[in-house]
Amino acid sequence: MKRFGIMIWTLLTIFSLCNNTAFAEPSPMLATEARSAVLMDAHSGKILFEKNSHEKLSPASITKVMTMLLVMEAIDQGKIKWQDQVRVSEKAASMGGSQIFLQPGEQMSVTDLLKGIAVASANDASVAIAEYIAGTEEHFVELMNKRARELGMKDTHFANSNGLPADNHFSSAYDIAVMSRELLKHPEITKFTGVYQDYLRKDSPKPFWLVNTNKLVRFYLGVDGLKTGFTSEARFCLTATAQRDQMRAIAVVLGEPNAKIRNKEVSQMLDYAFNQYTHFTVYKKGDLIAQRQIPKGDPEWVEFRANQPMGILIRKGEDPKAYHKKIIWQEVSAPIKKGQVLGKVQISKEGRVVTEWELVSVQDIQEATFWSNFKKTLRKIFFIS
Template identity: 60%
Template sequence: MRLRMFVLPLLFCLVFTLIPPQVWAGEGGLAPQARSAILLDADSGTVLYQKNIDEKLSPASITKIMTMLLVMEALEQGKVSYNDKVRISEHAASMGGSQIFLEPGEQMEVKDLLKGVAIGSANDASVALAEHLAGTEEAFIERMNQRAKELGMTHTRFQNPNGLPAPDHYTTARDIAIMSRELLKYPEITKYTRIYQDYLRQDSNKPFWLVNTNRLVRFYEGMDGLKTGFTAAAKYCLSATAKRGNFRVIAVVLGEPTSKARNREISRMLDYAFSQYTNHVVYKKGDPIGTVRLDKGEERDLLIRAPHQFSVLIKKGENHKDYTRKVVLTARLAPVKKGQTIGEVLLEKQGKRIAEMKLAAPRDVQRAGLWTLMKRTTKSFFFFPEEAKALEQPAS
């Protein structure tokens, strides 16, 4: 197995600072009334503010971020489609609290159930989606906890897909930030979470008006998600995200005493981030990064593209030029599975890692057949002029 590494000085003059792992840490700071809070750059995960971020608390309906994440992953994998019709069970229809008043036996498409969850925080729609994806709510909860473990959410345990009060159902501000970042890898979700008001069953005799439980999507510039939460035990909670230009920020508060305090402190956290920081995009989603040689594969060279935007957090007013990026791609023997890690991009400053982006195979590549391998061996002995001309062409 051969290793190829490219160390490229950044070809632009950047305004940087090495962001410390915590800023404004403590009991006061940006969110004095929150039980716990975290503010971070969505791309790099750099924490700009934190308060009690590992305290285990009830997340209420912020739980639905994990539910939406599993739905988006299933959509990407082709396991379900937006137009699937979901038959509502008696169990799903029995959910109390926030709901869209689903009836047993009613059918609703996945996209409308997702809208009910994202906008209206519907507990019944959450369970209906859970049952559609996993067969039973219990099986879906197992998936939720397994996915949390895979993401490194070490202080989280889910007991349901909607956040209704349940013993031993908890998470932390840090873990909410982790799953929020993961959900935002699916930009389609903000097409739902940014909607302020909409209708379900609009063409029926029982239309249902949805109003976003996150009022800040209407009143805060750039906000397009993600999820509110409230129960008597959890108090007022919110995982919020806002984007200005290419700079996206995530702010989480748990245990706020009122909805006004929640919105005020989230706004203050975001204001701080946008006033003090910005970012510089290193790769946009889909930008070509390099090729991986696949020995004995049906494809010999696999082009790797950026799976999502990759950027550097910039502190306004600072001026440094000593950042480098390293692209590490590993040649390997076919077959290769879609999603298999085959490299990474590293951003470093003075030898210290600042950020990283894992690179994965974009598709399956099977092992080449004997005939294909024989032809390649033959070509290594005979080099034809027309092939030489083709090889001289610049890579696309």
């Protein structure tokens, strides 16, 4: 775009500020056998159904959602690489329960360890990758708890990386939905959690067959994750996610009596979400959201574009025209720092704010100098782009 000869393309950083509480409607009869449950829209974070959602319970292997999140973030930050070979310690190899039977001194890639965690719920793989990232599992657990605090997970405290029974290790259905939603911001994770079966050590004389502990991956349309859990204390637990068209839902149940009922009740929760709601797209990825002039800025104009699809959750049959969009700017002038909020997009219905997205600068904007202002004036005079 040509305007006063100066323009930069600033991507939109999206923060959903909507009120993440259940819609004020009669609660559906869902998850009747679960001790606690949450149904969440993954895009907005809206709660569609909840039952004892903040009760602190043992999460069992659902703990590994946080472990996988820290793995994905370490990869994004360049701290580790997919092809890195991880040496297995005595401690990691000694883990009981679900495992891929790692041997002390064995080396396995980050990719295969994550596959073992996501598909087979491998406790040994969880400890091995935790030690690789943080040096010790104890330090990794500190990172897990730090990340939980950053995500506002007030009902959670971790004592290990894999969810094996331990004192002072608990979470809630709500917190699990929150960290599941955060993990899903890394779309490549579903290439692991959505696999029903695969093999490790393929080139060895004894390949190890992996079968996903989450059977809904195979039997429920659209399910591509995330994590099961079971201990005698926690009973049968699951955080599941499914996508249909533009809508993605997260269903969490804790304390189910058996796997069959767990899968049935999660399926009913997902059915409810997809039958009752739909996702209405407000902006497609790359759409122009707004332009803003920065007084005394160099450059003078910024452009905000959606860096991912942005939309709202509405009831099926509801008229999207009932929702209104407004851009609210903050008073700002140069210099502007990267990450500074310049305004917000507000979506409302009948005068009630439904969702807000912040408009954030993704770069520093300097105060214009005499020389830059002089060049700008010349461009205006001579119509130079």
